[in-house]
Amino acid sequence: MSERDIAGQPLSQAHARTEAPVQKPETADDDGPIILGIESTCDETAAGIVRGRTLLANVVASSMDQHARFGGVIPEIASRAHAEAFVPVVSRALEDADLDLSQIDAIAVSAGPGLAGCLAVGVSGAKALALAANKPIYGINHVIGHIAVTQLQFGGFPDGTLALIVSGGHTSLLRVHDIARSVEVVGTTLDDAAGECFDKVARLLGFPYPGGPHIDRHARSGDPHALQVPRALTKGNAGRRHPYDFSFSGVKTAVARWVEERKAEGKDVPVDDVCASLADAVADVLSGKAMKACENLGADTLIVGGGFSANSQLRHALLERGRRHGVEVRLPRRQLCTDNGAMVAMLGSNLLEAGMPPSPESFSIDSAMPLDQIYMA
Numbered sequence: 001m002s003e004r005d006i007a008g009q010p011l012s013q014a015h016a017r018t019e020a021p022v023q024k025p026e027t028a029d030d031d032g033p034i035i036l037g038i039e040s041t042c043d044e045t046a047a048g049i050v051r052g053r054t055l056l057a058n059v060v061a062s063s064m065d066q067h068a069r070f071g072g073v074i075p076e077i078a079s080r081a082h083a084e085a086f087v088p089v090v091s092r093a094l095e096d097a098d099l100d101l102s103q104i105d106a107i108a109v110s111a112g113p114g115l116a117g118c119l120a121v122g123v124s125g126a127k128a129l130a131l132a133a134n135k136p137i138y139g140i141n142h143v144i145g146h147i148a149v150t151q152l153q154f155g156g157f158p159d160g161t162l163a164l165i166v167s168g169g170h171t172s173l174l175r176v177h178d179i180a181r182s183v184e185v186v187g188t189t190l191d192d193a194a195g196e197c198f199d200k201v202a203r204l205l206g207f208p209y210p211g212g213p214h215i216d217r218h219a220r221s222g223d224p225h226a227l228q229v230p231r232a233l234t235k236g237n238a239g240r241r242h243p244y245d246f247s248f249s250g251v252k253t254a255v256a257r258w259v260e261e262r263k264a265e266g267k268d269v270p271v272d273d274v275c276a277s278l279a280d281a282v283a284d285v286l287s288g289k290a291m292k293a294c295e296n297l298g299a300d301t302l303i304v305g306g307g308f309s310a311n312s313q314l315r316h317a318l319l320e321r322g323r324r325h326g327v328e329v330r331l332p333r334r335q336l337c338t339d340n341g342a343m344v345a346m347l348g349s350n351l352l353e354a355g356m357p358p359s360p361e362s363f364s365i366d367s368a369m370p371l372d373q374i375y376m377a
């Protein structure tokens with residue numbers, strides 16, 4: 001984490017982290033196009049630069065500290081923070097990559113899904129840069145960016161690759177036919193996302209927002225069998241009807257009831273055990289369904305992406321099950337799990353290399369962008 005204050009504010013208001021460019025993977029492509037990626041879907045203002053599949057810069061400023069006391073992201077506050085951080089973050093990324101805007105081949109920006117006001121700041125800023133520097137621009141799907149980013153570590157996607165996207169807003173299984181042209185939704189959550197479910201239980205236990213990382217930490221020292229957490233849509237008719245779909249809305253209610261009963265009996269609430277039981281159940285359902293999909297759909301590579309893919313219990317369960325099923329599980333490094341600009345740049349690089357036409361000048365944002373829409377064509 002850098003101590004430098006890139007947003008011109010105290011670090012208590014805008015946490016800035018910059019990351020040293022990673023070591024080149026085997027697949028590094030020094031001659032690929034140079035893409036600037038800009039991300040502003042939620043509380044992170046981020047800019048990343050890639051050349052082909054090599055990461056040149058990755059700068060993230062977060063307004064999370066300003067939301068924590070409200071127990072969730074406040075869109076107005078997040079939008080204002082994006083307006084403040086946009087130019088410092090982009091400038092810092094160009095500086096880190098030792099490039100100026102004229103040397104960039106294209107700009108990519110998250111156009112959805114996300115918070116409308118936040119998306120509008122990033123898309124407007126990116127359009128202004130594209131106009132000023134006369135560069136093509138791609139308004140990309142943030143969720144597909146979470147899949148694309150794994151290429152920085154592992155290279156391209158083998159045929160029939162499946163992706164498990166787990167973030168604050170999404171829990172979905174997707175089939176990657178061609179990252180620039182065709183992604184198909186195989187399954188999705190019928191209600192809450194896994195991250196959302198963790199954040200809700202965390203709130204119940206008194207952890208600050210976002211609660212996911214707190215549950216992760218406490219789960220490490222708890223008993224995963226202390227309480228029974230529902231594993232919805234895994235058995236019987238519902239499981240057969242929804243083999244690749246998820247449902248986590250019952251989890252919070254079950255945990256809340258258990259906690260209330262303990263309190264009513266005058267007993268302490270064993271926080272570590274609650275976290276461990278929750279984390280174990282969610283990791284079990286996610287990894288079990290992902291492996292079933294790989295087996296049934298003939299995929300031997302599973303991409304994992306989104307903020308929740310930083311979760312230790314899920315990472316462990318996926319790697320362990322992957323080994324047993326002969327599936328290569330590609331987990332991003334933790335800095336690339338949560339929202340960043342490198343993921344946006346990487347998908348932009350795929351689109352440019354595939355010869356896809358840039359987004360039209362007048363492209364809009366779409367806060368509910370469908371998961372199978374790769375970019376604003």
Ligand code: KG4
Pocket residue numbers: 042166167168169170194195196198199210211212213216306307308309310311312337338339
């Ligand atoms: O992808 P992301 O950064 O933002 C969205 O697009 O939603 O994901 C944020 C989510 C939050 O729900 C947060 O609690 C969760 O990812 N998260 C975690 C962990 N790190 C982040 N959940 C569980 N364990 C973690 N280590």
Ligand code: ZN
Pocket residue numbers: 142146167306307338339
């Ligand atoms: Zn995300």
